[in-house]
Amino acid sequence: MAIIAHEHKNSDGCRARILAIASGGGHWVQLLRLRPAFAGERVAYVTVNRAYRAEIGSAPFYVVNDATRWNKWALFRLALRMAWIVLRRRPNIVITTGAAPGYFGVLFGRLIGARTVWIDSMANVDQLSLSGRKAGRWVNLWLTQWPSLARSDGPRFEGAVL
Amino acid sequence: MIFVTVGAQMPFDRLIRPVDAWAGERSGSNVFAQIGRSDLRPRNIEWTAFLDPLDCRQRISEADVIITHAGMGTILTALEFGKPVLVMPRRADLRETRNDHQFGTSRALTRAGCISVAWSEGELTAALSRLDQLPAPRRVASHASLQLLTALRTFIRGDAVLPVAPPTDVLTQLKHPAVPTSPAEEQIEKKAA
Numbered sequence: 001m002a003i004i005a006h007e008h009k010n011s012d013g014c015r016a017r018i019l020a021i022a023s024g025g026g027h028w029v030q031l032l033r034l035r036p037a038f039a040g041e042r043v044a045y046v047t048v049n050r051a052y053r054a055e056i057g058s059a060p061f062y063v064v065n066d067a068t069r070w071n072k073w074a075l076f077r078l079a080l081r082m083a084w085i086v087l088r089r090r091p092n093i094v095i096t097t098g099a100a101p102g103y104f105g106v107l108f109g110r111l112i113g114a115r116t117v118w119i120d121s122m123a124n125v126d127q128l129s130l131s132g133r134k135a136g137r138w139v140n141l142w143l144t145q146w147p148s149l150a151r152s153d154g155p156r157f158e159g160a161v162l
Numbered sequence: 163m164i165f166v167t168v169g170a171q172m173p174f175d176r177l178i179r180p181v182d183a184w185a186g187e188r189s190g191s192n193v194f195a196q197i198g199r200s201d202l203r204p205r206n207i208e209w210t211a212f213l214d215p216l217d218c219r220q221r222i223s224e225a226d227v228i229i230t231h232a233g234m235g236t237i238l239t240a241l242e243f244g245k246p247v248l249v250m251p252r253r254a255d256l257r258e259t260r261n262d263h264q265f266g267t268s269r270a271l272t273r274a275g276c277i278s279v280a281w282s283e284g285e286l287t288a289a290l291s292r293l294d295q296l297p298a299p300r301r302v303a304s305h306a307s308l309q310l311l312t313a314l315r316t317f318i319r320g321d322a323v324l325p326v327a328p329p330t331d332v333l334t335q336l337k338h339p340a341v342p343t344s345p346a347e348e349q350i351e352k353k354a355a
Contacts, residue, residue: 016318025169026234028215033238033306037314049170051214068260093318117317119310123234125266141317143310146270159309162238162276162302 019091019114021046021105023066023098026123028052030097033161034119044089046082046101060089067100069130079104086112096135097121097161103131106139117141122160124149164293165225166195169233170212173200174258177250180283181229182206184290194221227293232264237277244301247277248293250286275299 018041022031028047032055044060045052053061064081067074082104086094094109095117096102106116116139120132125146128136136142136155144150145160166181168174178197185191186206193207196218200211213221222228222236223243230236232251240247249271251264268279276299280286289296305311 018318025171026236026238029235029238030306033304034311034314036305037311037318041318049215051216054214054216095314115317115320117314121234122238123232123263123267125270126263141313143313145310158313159307159311161306161310162241 016041016093017089017091018043018093018095019046019086019089019105019109020044021094021096021102023101024048024052027097027099027102027121030119030122030161031095032056034095034097041093044085044091046085046105048101064101069100075100083108086114093117095119098129099131103135106135110138115140117143118155119143119161120145120149120155122146122162128155163221163225164191164193164227164229165221166193166197166207166229167213167218167221167236168196168198168231169236170198172252172258173198173202174231174252175200175202176256176258176283177229177231177286178202178204178209180286181290184287227296231258232267232271232279234267237271238302241276241299241302242304244298246296246298248280248286248289248296249277250280250282 018038020031020038020043022028024047044062045056046062046064048064048066050063062085065074065078067078078100082101086105086108090112091109091114094105094114096105097119098121106118109116118132118135118139120128120143122145128144128149142155143158144155147157149155150157166178168177178195181193181195182204185193195204195207195209196213197204197209198211219239222239222245225245228236228240228245228247230247230249232249237247249268251268252258254260254262271277272279278289278296280289
């Protein structure tokens, strides 16, 4: 962890480069509620709806297509676009509240050495989302928003967006 | 004003129809509905297919009551403004959504005192007739819980160990006043400095 702490002191001073990713609706609203945790860092946002730009001010903003596991072509396009964004932003932190764009974001983020966070949506009360279950295995911080879903070998509970 | 919204993903005619019928039976009901890409043409209420997120937020802030599916986006925004929310969960067997997670969300948030739930169209119609009795929830802060923000802050700054937070039950947390905006942010910014 000492090495990671050192990495923060990069050419931009010691601000972290955060890539914050969410698909539409509740995922996006939940991501916006995390903003105080990003205070003072360099944040770029990725989402699926151009109109959301109005909510984040002047921060860098990327729009991607949304996709589900049933649409392989959309998944492929999304994966390519997310890879491009990750390579371009070179984040050292990737944070997502789901779903598909965040899945690729933490995957590619991990591949370039970023530390990654998956926060499963508060909508998932009875079981984790499928993308959350998959992404959880290789993110650095895997969180659920419901204490009953926390596991010693699974996601931990560290509070909720509410 | 009563604001009805089904979210951006799929229409939800089963929610809109009873509201439209109810509005037709009484004069002077002031209803605005976002109904999604639907063939339905409501006759007694004002409606639109989609709204920009900021418009939607504005409508929620101005509404007396919000009627919606169990979508976290609408519910969180409504709670932020302390507006009463009447929810009808989408059903997977009717292809209104992909799985029944909206039932879990509805159950948990009702238990927490955040929303009122109509489990069926019948219950929705019944609830509409006593809409003015819907309890207004306590307003919540515009940001996540201090516990979650602290965990993320610690992670972002690269500290090796997350602070050991006391075991917090979300439901308890919900019933008690949320952390006011400014002190929470101040504390986090102080940590960041």
